[in-house]
Amino acid sequence: MRPCRGLLIVVLLFFLAGLAGVLYLGRTADHGLRGLNEKQRIAAVLGLSDPVPATEARYIRHLSMADVFAPFQDIPAGFDIFPSGSFYSPRAVPLPDYMERGGK
Amino acid sequence: MIRLTGVSKIFETGNQDITAVSEVSVSIPRGALTLLTGNNGSGKTTLMLLMAGILSPDAGRVYLDGMDISRLPERIRSRIRRNRTGIIFQERFFIRTAPVWQNLVLSLIPTERPMADIRNKGKALLRRFGLEEKENVRCGRLSGGEKQRLAIARALINDPDVIFADEPTTHLDHDVLQMLTREIQNWKTRGKTVVIATHQPELLNAAGPDIRLTLEKGRLAREER
Amino acid sequence: MNRRLNLLDYAAGSILRRYSAHLPVAAVFIIVVFLAASVILTLSSLKKEAANILAAAPELTVQEMSGGRQTPIAVDIAEKIRSVTGVESARPRIWGYLYEPYAGVNLTLWGVDEITGEKMFSGDFSFREGGFYKPGERWKIVVGEKVPQALNLKGRKNLTFTDGQGKLKSFEIAGVFSSVSSMLTADLVIMPEKDLREFFHMDKGLATDIAVTVKNPAEIPMAAVKISSLCPSCRVISRTWMQRAYEAVFNFRGGLVLLLWMGCLVSFLILLWNKGAVLSGLEKRELGILKAAGWSFEDILELKIMEGAMISGASFTGGFAAACIHVYGFDAVLFRPVLFGWSVLFPSMNLVPVFSFGPLFLILILTVLPYMAVSLLSAWKSATMDIGELIRGEDG
Numbered sequence A: 001m002r003p004c005r006g007l008l009i010v011v012l013l014f015f016l017a018g019l020a021g022v023l024y025l026g027r028t029a030d031h032g033l034r035g036l037n038e039k040q041r042i043a044a045v046l047g048l049s050d051p052v053p054a055t056e057a058r059y060i061r062h063l064s065m066a067d068v069f070a071p072f073q074d075i076p077a078g079f080d081i082f083p084s085g086s087f088y089s090p091r092a093v094p095l096p097d098y099m100e101r102g103g104k
Numbered sequence B: 001m002i003r004l005t006g007v008s009k010i011f012e013t014g015n016q017d018i019t020a021v022s023e024v025s026v027s028i029p030r031g032a033l034t035l036l037t038g039n040n041g042s043g044k045t046t047l048m049l050l051m052a053g054i055l056s057p058d059a060g061r062v063y064l065d066g067m068d069i070s071r072l073p074e075r076i077r078s079r080i081r082r083n084r085t086g087i088i089f090q091e092r093f094f095i096r097t098a099p100v101w102q103n104l105v106l107s108l109i110p111t112e113r114p115m116a117d118i119r120n121k122g123k124a125l126l127r128r129f130g131l132e133e134k135e136n137v138r139c140g141r142l143s144g145g146e147k148q149r150l151a152i153a154r155a156l157i158n159d160p161d162v163i164f165a166d167e168p169t170t171h172l173d174h175d176v177l178q179m180l181t182r183e184i185q186n187w188k189t190r191g192k193t194v195v196i197a198t199h200q201p202e203l204l205n206a207a208g209p210d211i212r213l214t215l216e217k218g219r220l221a222r223e224e225r
Numbered sequence C: 001m002n003r004r005l006n007l008l009d010y011a012a013g014s015i016l017r018r019y020s021a022h023l024p025v026a027a028v029f030i031i032v033v034f035l036a037a038s039v040i041l042t043l044s045s046l047k048k049e050a051a052n053i054l055a056a057a058p059e060l061t062v063q064e065m066s067g068g069r070q071t072p073i074a075v076d077i078a079e080k081i082r083s084v085t086g087v088e089s090a091r092p093r094i095w096g097y098l099y100e101p102y103a104g105v106n107l108t109l110w111g112v113d114e115i116t117g118e119k120m121f122s123g124d125f126s127f128r129e130g131g132f133y134k135p136g137e138r139w140k141i142v143v144g145e146k147v148p149q150a151l152n153l154k155g156r157k158n159l160t161f162t163d164g165q166g167k168l169k170s171f172e173i174a175g176v177f178s179s180v181s182s183m184l185t186a187d188l189v190i191m192p193e194k195d196l197r198e199f200f201h202m203d204k205g206l207a208t209d210i211a212v213t214v215k216n217p218a219e220i221p222m223a224a225v226k227i228s229s230l231c232p233s234c235r236v237i238s239r240t241w242m243q244r245a246y247e248a249v250f251n252f253r254g255g256l257v258l259l260l261w262m263g264c265l266v267s268f269l270i271l272l273w274n275k276g277a278v279l280s281g282l283e284k285r286e287l288g289i290l291k292a293a294g295w296s297f298e299d300i301l302e303l304k305i306m307e308g309a310m311i312s313g314a315s316f317t318g319g320f321a322a323a324c325i326h327v328y329g330f331d332a333v334l335f336r337p338v339l340f341g342w343s344v345l346f347p348s349m350n351l352v353p354v355f356s357f358g359p360l361f362l363i364l365i366l367t368v369l370p371y372m373a374v375s376l377l378s379a380w381k382s383a384t385m386d387i388g389e390l391i392r393g394e395d396g
């Protein structure tokens, strides 16, 4: 019916947005829950204690290894100061030659 | 019945006040056709808006069927505008981006009538004024004459018993003018109170006016019955 | 009821008619909600993720300290720890890091003893390719989902790592974990303990650390104290500690982003205020026309509330839906650098939706409420204005 066309469009947009969100949630929730269970089992069998949100910073990858404070950095160019060190890769600063074994 | 007693309206503009309407007292009986004439800026529009309860007078009283509408709260005045009066504004006052049908039925929207009903009513009126093909056109796209016809139609959408028309004859071609004259006669026979402000009273002689009012600089200069 | 519907219809039409006037505000609205919801959803899911993994992690980790830094620990200590009351198991772990200079990536090498290897082999875990190596097989590895890609293997199964003495050791990939467990395994290279010892040149009597499980949570603090006194050079890290550390890290990161978000919010509010405080001539005219047509103060107020609710509701749902898609569908890709820092290798997160209603409600309040307030304010102002004034507004 014509008079409600405008209303319909707006309401439709509403629902499409909501639906898209819910669909994504549903899809990922299933996958994710399966994952949660699996991760827990792997962690239990292997005795792992840390998740891997990112791999390069100790204070996020292996908290179980983190020192209470770190007076010296692992790489001369690595900023071990939070948060700088977590935003910038030490590769942003040229490494000394002997460390650049991989060389690029 | 419309009755004005000593009505004045003063507009405050920057440095000087303009007395647009000054101490007008007049009484218009129910079912009468009144023509309001006068030069540009003589206060016709202002007087009409006062009668319709859109403007409030600075002095005097405006009565509609014995109700002092100049003292009524806005809530009740808006109900009167919605149910009892129809106004054809001198400047058309349309929502230019809205379609013709929506502009036409504005006063029916905040009512309990279902939308389908409202639309049918709008359609019938548009047909009566030869605008049925423009139903979904945006108002801004209408020609001057089409706008004028739409303005007349809009004033009738709520079956008012008092109709105010401010220069309804501008932009109209001969045929439509005849139609308007017939329309006005029709209103009269159905007992509607009609007030028309016009610069061309001769065009409306055929409709048979009952009262002729002439304004001069806001004052009521002549009153013929 | 019909009156409401008619008004609703009119409100919807009027929004669509003037969409270009609403678009900038709606766009900023959506962005503001999207940013905040993305951060909050990511963080609550990550906390859940960490908690989930930590729930299965050993209750205590015992590390040997020497000169204030962590060093390999004697395997014998595990025997002593097992005698502590409450301790269920004490398992020496062999693991460490390998920096692969060619790819510039850090990998976590993880040794697996025979019993664990068998459990992994017979367990029902999902792999993207292959599976766990057969118990007893040597120089076979199982790697995390992102490792082949990070090392640029292009489907090759054999690879070499350089050990601490500069010698090349070759390994064969037996399996690659699926993305399902990526948040736990992304950078892992799992191999038999024997091989890892050889690769690390670690003595038989040494391990990296000792993972201790304690069944009864009430006994954990006591066990930790006892272990510390058994081995004064050891550092005992408890699981709750780590859990708190993760929460702190995530909260800190989230706080950082939300701090930036505050700026966004403030500009949004200023934009709103600007829009709401000054009625455009066109709007004034429209309201004048409505009033002249007999719309009452309440009608106009209701219309404006409906308009505001539709726009803010649609913007909020839109922003929130976009955030859900961003976080759960695209692993919060826009926020990774800020939330997790730089990384050569990011796991597929496959986050599980966790709704923390508190923060979401806060976003709702911080965005929808001001929007409604401002539209109400402008509606109030215009609804109380004299019609004469509205009609004689700009542009006739």
Ligand SMILES: Nc1ncnc2c1ncn2[C@@H]1O[C@H](COP(=O)(O)OP(=O)(O)OP(=O)(O)O)[C@@H](O)[C@H]1O
Pocket (backbone or CB within 6 Å): B011, B012, B013, B018, B019, B020, B038, B039, B040, B041, B042, B043, B044, B045, B046, B047, B090, C388, C392
């Ligand atoms: N809102 C207002 N503010 C200031 N002055 C006003 C306002 N409305 C009307 N006036 C002034 O009041 C006087 C009367 O105006 P009005 O519109 O009533 O004249 P009119 O007789 O309808 O003229 P026209 O024949 O041109 O339509 C004019 O001088 C006009 O400038």
Ligand SMILES: [Mg+2]
Pocket (backbone or CB within 6 Å): B044, B045, B046, B090, B166
């Ligand atoms: Mg006039």
